[in-house]
Amino acid sequence: MNKPYSILLYYCYTPIEDPEAFREQHHLLCLELNLLGRIIISKEGLNGTVSGLKEDCDKYMAAMHADPRFAKIDFKVDESDKHAFAKLHVRTKAEIVHSGLLHIDPNVRTGKHLAPKEFKEMKDREDVVIVDMRSDYEYTVGRFKNAVTLDIENFREFPEKVEELKEKFRDKKILTYCTGGIKCEKASAFLLEQGFEDVYQLHGGIIKYGKEAGGEDFEGKCYVFDNRVAVDVNSVNPKVISTCHVCGTPDDRMVNCANPVCNLHVAICEKCGWELDGACSTACKEHPEKRPYDGTGYYQKELNGYNPLKGFNRKKKSDVKV
Incomplete structure (x- = not known):
């Protein structure tokens, strides 16, 4: 039986000339479609997880793909019995995922994208090392078998760990992965910049690997940033770690x-x-x-001064076309 709600996980590195103006317009679109969730917008693109009724999420994906800037977005879609969020937050920030690597443009150079089946075929080779690009609280509840994990609380600490990776794995093929793929875009590019020659990334992340490769050898659950907190991805050989x-x-x-x-x-x-x-x-x-x-x-996060209606005095919801 199909569930009535969808949960969308997505990102797109693409130039956005006026992030604040786009934020206002995009927030109105989400309100019109009754979507809830968290979306980050910057000059380098957008990153989001939203939930809503299936038909509303379908309209949202169609609207995004109709915009040439976002035509390449690869939406990861989960079914749900209800909303995965209690509120809608659409914010502008310097980066769509905080790394401090502002000079890196994944559209110019990044690691080779591996489809889930390709990742599955490569991950156990002797000349390969799998590196988890997520924070400690994420990989503690679930990670790939034999993956190298980094002692980091936030992704912005990743650049400080590259020297450690150089000492141990400079001559290896590096396979990076994260929840949905966004962290690997800059992480793999930075590894190439730092002298690694063979760098790959799991396209679509753990979530897509679960859908297309059964999640084999991903041990534990995958941490997600919504009310579900952690989800099952391995239907082949699941294990609690x-x-x-x-x-x-x-x-x-x-x-x-x-x-x-x-x-x-x-x-x-x-x-x-x-x-x-x-x-x-x-x-x-x-x-x-x-x-x-x-x-x-x-527990719901505090708004911390965030005003979801900022700038809305100039527009009405009815002005938005879906």
């Missing part, structure tokens, strides 16, 4: 500590979650600022 932060039993239920001062993002089993009322420790359970726990361990 994370453990409960509290009791140590195998578990892949990712939560944020209910104490906002701590906000530790780790796996905590349902039993320990209820016993500690959503906290990661007794101290956090007793913290005066502890948030109410509803069993999910997921």
Whole structure:
């Protein structure tokens, strides 16, 4: 039975001359289509995850593909019973994924894109090393078998780790991967710039690999940036690799500590979650600022001054054509 909602994961490196004007226009389009989610816009392109009714998401994809700037977008589509977000945020930033590598244009040079089946065929060769380009809390809950992981909390720390990769793997073919492919665009280009000769990237990331190659040898779950938190991708040889932060039993239920001062993002089993009322420790359970726990361990982010209606006094929703 088909589910009524779709979740779209996508990005596109393409020049946007006036990001703020485009942000306003694009936000109106999303409102017209009743979409929720997070979209980042910059001069170098856009990056987003949105959810909505299937027919509304289909209209959104058609509208984007009709614009020559975004005709090449490869949407990764999941079905859902409901929205994956509670709000809509469309923001402008310096980069569509924070790397600090502002000089790199993936449209000029980047690693060779591998389709999921090609990645599957190459990943176990002796002259190949797989490198996970994601943050520590992401690969802790799931990663490719035998993948090299980097001790980073944010992708912007990646350039600092390249010397370590040089020392160990300069003569290897490097296969990079991430959730949907966006981090690998700049990461693989930077590796080429730093002297690596054979650099590849998993096109469409883990999500597309799960859909087209069954997710084989991806152990654990794939961390995603919506209300689902982590999703299954391996239908061939699935395996749980994370453990409960509290009791140590195998578990892949990712939560944020209910104490906002701590906000530790780790796996905590349902039993320990209820016993500690959503906290990661007794101290956090007793913290005066502890948030109410509803069993999910997921808390909406604060707006932090973001005004979704900024500039809307000049336009109306009815002005937007889909």
